[in-house]
Amino acid sequence: MEKKLTELKSKFIKLRCEKCKNEQVIFNKISSIVKCLVCDETLAEPTGGKAKINAQVLEVLE
């Protein structure tokens, strides 16, 4: 059941901010930095189409 992020295509990912524990759903293909809506911590950065995740991945939503 466990999937590596590198195998993901276009999906939504539920993340938990490691700083404030806020849960946030993001798209795994982003074109700009995604920040935590609560504490402004960077949660994901775009790297050639795929997001580099800087938070805890809770769930991948198909």
Ligand SMILES: [Zn+2]
């Ligand atoms: Zn946060």
